[in-house]
Structures are given as C-alpha cells and as structure tokens.
Amino acid sequence: MREPLLSVRDLHTQFDTDDGTVKAVDGVSFDVEPGETVCLVGESGSGKTVACESITKLIPTPPGEITGGEVRFDGEDLADLSSKQLRQYRGGRIGHVFQNPQGALDPVYTVGEQLVEAIRLHRDVSKKAARKRAVELLDRVGIGDVSERIDDYPHQFSGGMKQRVVIAMALACDPDLLIADEPTTALDVTIQAQVLRLLNELQEERGMAMVFVTHDLGVVAEIADRVVVMYAGKVMETGDVYQVFENPSHPYTKALLKCLPGRGRALETIGGSLPDPTDPPDGCRFHPRCPHAVPACEEGGQPAFEDVGGNHEASCVLYGTEHEQPEALEADDD
Numbered sequence: 001m002r003e004p005l006l007s008v009r010d011l012h013t014q015f016d017t018d019d020g021t022v023k024a025v026d027g028v029s030f031d032v033e034p035g036e037t038v039c040l041v042g043e044s045g046s047g048k049t050v051a052c053e054s055i056t057k058l059i060p061t062p063p064g065e066i067t068g069g070e071v072r073f074d075g076e077d078l079a080d081l082s083s084k085q086l087r088q089y090r091g092g093r094i095g096h097v098f099q100n101p102q103g104a105l106d107p108v109y110t111v112g113e114q115l116v117e118a119i120r121l122h123r124d125v126s127k128k129a130a131r132k133r134a135v136e137l138l139d140r141v142g143i144g145d146v147s148e149r150i151d152d153y154p155h156q157f158s159g160g161m162k163q164r165v166v167i168a169m170a171l172a173c174d175p176d177l178l179i180a181d182e183p184t185t186a187l188d189v190t191i192q193a194q195v196l197r198l199l200n201e202l203q204e205e206r207g208m209a210m211v212f213v214t215h216d217l218g219v220v221a222e223i224a225d226r227v228v229v230m231y232a233g234k235v236m237e238t239g240d241v242y243q244v245f246e247n248p249s250h251p252y253t254k255a256l257l258k259c260l261p262g263r264g265r266a267l268e269t270i271g272g273s274l275p276d277p278t279d280p281p282d283g284c285r286f287h288p289r290c291p292h293a294v295p296a297c298e299e300g301g302q303p304a305f306e307d308v309g310g311n312h313e314a315s316c317v318l319y320g321t322e323h324e325q326p327e328a329l330e331a332d333d334d
C-alpha cells in the first residue's frame, strides 16, 4: 500500500506549567492521504491546535516539548530534519493558517511585499512573476480591487480581509498539505462559504490535502472526508465523515453531535467540563462525563480502538468483545 501524505503516529506533546505537566497531545495518531481533508474536532482544550503545531515542530520549547511519536510527510520522518530543512517545508509544501493569526502578517510591510517574499523564499522566480502570483492569490481569496489593495499595509484591512490575506499567504507556494486551524471562524457566513469553496477548488485542481480544525460541525459535514474526534489529548473516534455523522459511536461523539449547532454557531456545551489537564482521569478520559460509563471505563489507559464498521473506529470499552451490541448505547439512540 502507498504511504499516506502525512502520517502522525502516537504523537505526544506536553507543556511544563506552574500547575504541573499538561499532556496536551497524548498518543494521537492519524493519516492524511493526498487530496484528502481530515477534520479535527473536539471541545476547546482538547489538543487540536497543539497537534497541528507539532507537525512541523512549531511548539514553543520550553515550555512545550514533543516527547514522543512520529510524523512522516511524503515518506520523510520530519524528526530527522534540521531546523533549516523544516523551515523549507513550512510555508513551502506545508502551508499553515494559524488559529491566532496575530504575527502571521508583519505590520511594517505591505501585504504585497509579504506575499512576494513568501513566494520567493520557496520558489526561484523573479519579483515580477511573484507579484503576478500574489495578485492572483489575493483575487482568489476574494480581496476586491487587488491592484489597489496589494500595496496596503495589514492594518488597512478589516479583520475578515486580513484573515483572507493570511489564507493567501498559506497558499502562496501551492502547498501539498494545508494545515488550517479554525481558518474561517472569524469570517461571516458568506465569506466563509467563499473561502471553503476556494479551498475545495484548490484541492480538486492540485490535489492539496488538508488538516482542518473547526468547532463548526456544519463545516465538517461540508468539507471533511474523514473526522478525528479529540478529547483531552486523546482520539476518541475516527472514521469517514458519513459514518461518523450517521453512526457516531463513542459517547463523546454522540454528545458532540447532540448539541450540533446551526451553521456558523459555536458548539453548545456538553454537561460537565474537561478534566484537569495536569491530572486527567484513568481509563477513558471521558468517563466522568459519560452517561454510559461502566466500572471498566475507569481503569487502565484510554481503551483500545474497536472497529465499529467500515473505516471507522472508537476508543470505547462498550464496543469491546465483552460488550458487543451495547444495550445502554442503543437505548440512547433516539
């Protein structure tokens, strides 16, 4: 079988804090095939951003540290690369739209200068050719009057416009993989739809793959091929988007989908709250909030993944051999 474009295996990233060690990403694995969109979903604090930023080692060290696991991109183990080589990947073959876009744009250069610079950092093209490409990119992300606006400074753009410039920057070098962390959350619904359409087109034209983080399950339904559901640093469930929506299996996923928000609205909350990140519970991390918890859920580590049909698995003891056809779960499906 061919290797996936991105393969994240048993990734561990932690932070030293005054309150103790936060295992923000605690043994996370997922794959992304060329051209595929994998959505990371889960409540705030579940480790989505840390997982994304660990891929090209953007974690601030200290307080952060990637303590284990493997990240392979196009057959290359990224851990083996020097920081210079990694910089070639970042903004080159791997584009990244950050959740917190402050700092993505430099206030002292025009957006045009920054785009030209980003393109020329990775491509051996003339300034003129790079500027032509910058114009095309700004046009495609929906900046009107590009010939006027390209020489404006970031502060002259509204929040939504700035976010589109940030997306254009991430796309500047035609990445093979775009890591997009809540890229459209700040945008109004119309612009969001436009940006999602653009990303979709780029995938079709170029086979660009995406790791896409969002709280908006409406967006997930629209763009994901596969979904990775995270909770408290662990993966709870993963599967093809249709399977996860049609047959959510982990009680956490069921709870997330029950509070399915309308498009563009944030997730409503599930009863209870995330565990103390410095001292998560034994067993399944979700068990203290889980309506179906049985004593076995409180022991050991996060349960092994159980196949729940098709390309779909859940980390839940209720699907283990002792609990085949979990009645409690069935009764809950209303």
Ligand SMILES: Nc1ncnc2c1ncn2[C@@H]1O[C@H](COP(=O)(O)OP(=O)(O)OP(=O)(O)O)[C@@H](O)[C@H]1O
Binding pocket: 015, 016, 017, 022, 023, 024, 042, 043, 044, 045, 046, 047, 048, 049, 050, 051, 060, 063, 064, 099, 277
């Ligand atoms: N620099 C840091 N120092 C200490 N702890 C951190 C740091 N960055 C992240 N964390 C912790 O790591 C955990 C995971 O955070 P992360 O930002 O990945 O969550 P998230 O799923 O992206 O949430 P959100 O949906 O709010 O963006 C949290 O407990 C967070 O407090």
Ligand code: NI
Binding pocket: 048, 049, 050, 099, 181
């Ligand atoms: Ni985040």
